[in-house]
Amino acid sequence: MPTQEKSSTAKISYINNLKVLMTVLVVLHHAFITYGAPGSWYYIQKTTHIAALFPMTVFVATNQSFFMGFFFFLSALFIGSSFQKKGTSKFLMDRLKRLGIPLVFYSLVLSPILNYIVEHYGYGQHRSFLEYMSGYHHWIDFGVMWFVAALLIFNLVYLIVKNIPPFGFNLKIGFPSNKQLLIAGAILGLLSFLTRLIFPTGWTLSPLGFQLGYFPQYILLFIAGLIASKNDWLAQLNIRQGKNMARLIAPMVLIVLPALFIVYLVLKFPGSYFNGGWNFMAFFYCFWEQITGIIIMTTLLCISKFKWNTPSTFLSWLSANAYGVYIFHPLVLISLSLLIKNWGVDPVVKLIIVGPSAVALTFLLVSFIRKIPLVSSII
Numbered sequence: 001m002p003t004q005e006k007s008s009t010a011k012i013s014y015i016n017n018l019k020v021l022m023t024v025l026v027v028l029h030h031a032f033i034t035y036g037a038p039g040s041w042y043y044i045q046k047t048t049h050i051a052a053l054f055p056m057t058v059f060v061a062t063n064q065s066f067f068m069g070f071f072f073f074l075s076a077l078f079i080g081s082s083f084q085k086k087g088t089s090k091f092l093m094d095r096l097k098r099l100g101i102p103l104v105f106y107s108l109v110l111s112p113i114l115n116y117i118v119e120h121y122g123y124g125q126h127r128s129f130l131e132y133m134s135g136y137h138h139w140i141d142f143g144v145m146w147f148v149a150a151l152l153i154f155n156l157v158y159l160i161v162k163n164i165p166p167f168g169f170n171l172k173i174g175f176p177s178n179k180q181l182l183i184a185g186a187i188l189g190l191l192s193f194l195t196r197l198i199f200p201t202g203w204t205l206s207p208l209g210f211q212l213g214y215f216p217q218y219i220l221l222f223i224a225g226l227i228a229s230k231n232d233w234l235a236q237l238n239i240r241q242g243k244n245m246a247r248l249i250a251p252m253v254l255i256v257l258p259a260l261f262i263v264y265l266v267l268k269f270p271g272s273y274f275n276g277g278w279n280f281m282a283f284f285y286c287f288w289e290q291i292t293g294i295i296i297m298t299t300l301l302c303i304s305k306f307k308w309n310t311p312s313t314f315l316s317w318l319s320a321n322a323y324g325v326y327i328f329h330p331l332v333l334i335s336l337s338l339l340i341k342n343w344g345v346d347p348v349v350k351l352i353i354v355g356p357s358a359v360a361l362t363f364l365l366v367s368f369i370r371k372i373p374l375v376s377s378i379i
Contacts, residue, residue, distance in 0.1 A: 012234065013311040014304040016319035019074060021300075022067050023322040024359050026144075027329045029063045031355035032056050034337050035347040040202075042114055042143075042334050043122045047347040054261070056351075062253050066293035068147060069217040073297065075151055076225025077234070079158060088159060099152040101378050102327055103145055111141040114330055121338045138207075144330055146209035154222050171227055175236040178244055178298070185294035189287035191216040196276025196286065213276060217290060221297075234305070242302025245295050252292045260285060317367070324366030324379040325359075332365060333358040 033039035036047040037056040047053060083091045116132050119125045142149050176184065192213065199212035228234070264273070264281055273281035336354045343350065370376040 012309075013315070014309040015074060015077070015234075017308050017315055018070075018300060018304055020315065020318045020322050022071055022074075023325050025063055025067050026326060027333065027359045027362065028355050029060055029067070030144075030329070030333055031337075031351055031358055032060050034333065034354070035351040042330060043118045043337055043341075045337065045341060045347050045350070047351075049346065049348065052346075052348045054258075057261075058253065058257060061257060061289070062292065062296070064214075065289045066296045068214070069221040069293055070297050070300070071147060072151070072154070072218045073221040073225040073228070076154075076222045077229050079155065080226060080229045083159075083162075092156075092159065095152060095155045097378060099148050099155070102323075103142060103148055103152070106143060106145045106327060107141050108139060110327075110331060111138065111143055112136055114143070114334060115141075117338065118334060122334075122341065140207035142207070142209045144326065146211075147326075149208055150210060150215075150218065154219075158226070170230060173227055173231055175228075175231075175233040178241055181245075181294050181298055182291060185291035186287060188217055188220060188290035188294070191220075192290055193276070193283050193286040196282060197278065200272070200276030202275050217293065234301075237302045237305045239302055239306040242299050242306075246299040246303065248295050249292075249299060252288065252295060256288055257292075260288060318363060320376075321363050321366040321370065324370060325362045327379060328366055328369070329358060329362045332362040336361070 029039075030041055033041045034044055035056070036053050037060040039060060047056075082094070086094060112133060115136075115138070116129055119132065120127070195216050196213040201211055201213040203213065204211055260281065263269075269279070269281050273279045274285050276282050333354070336358055337350070340350055340354070366379075370379065
């Protein structure tokens, strides 16, 4: 992902490593949805085994609590320094190149191809690609690139408001304590609950693909990244704070979340209750989601700085290709899942094979794509 300027983070290997981790989680997240976890995706072949569905659901719910919000935070960390270095015009042109060109490519080239191969090979609607394209009308279809579209909008808003005093992102704030972070998570939970009264999760703003029910976290974490940059939060990270937060992850993921699911099953609530509305499940799930997300993000930031900050050739290679993997992973993941769709084994077995294979093959594919002239300067 385009989370930072290479020159400004050459000595912060753990940020690049976190970027790689988040990208891998994105690919696996969509693989899990393909084979049974809740969520929407191009092609789905769900398992029916509840023993598999439950841990798959825990995996994607835990991911959703933090990984995209974390991307926005990491992206915002280096916007201020990039702007100071380049100035308005060059900064804007760089954002349009790095974010705008991939958006146009995905919408006009990749999306039609992905939709066609799913229709043709996944659901057996056999017609030629030219026939399919003759009736194609979804020219603004960002798919997984909704994040890049949102990031571009956030960058443009930053340029507009950065010199307006109330919105200058110049607050003098030290890195928050764990208590303050947990309170922030609770506030985010309340904001998410209120937002989802109007925009439940699953409701998408067309044609941008934004699920506005998640956007309180995305917006506030982007702003937090800008404030963190101004106040040099990365220099203030300490491993003890991260370890203390890490102790809360297992209870939140392995006790609190399953308890919510048990209540849901025992009381036979509709599944839609998790999406939003004036109900017990929506309220507590929002608080679980946002508090858990803050805990995991803090843990990753603090611990990775001290335990995962050693540069390596392999991790540098992964980091250089991570943004491209985000863009191209649907093509590889869908192709693999369609290739073995008729294999007579449970979808869980396919997940075990397809998930890691999609990660590895997409990194390899992107490494070759980036050898095309000019491509590496964009992705």
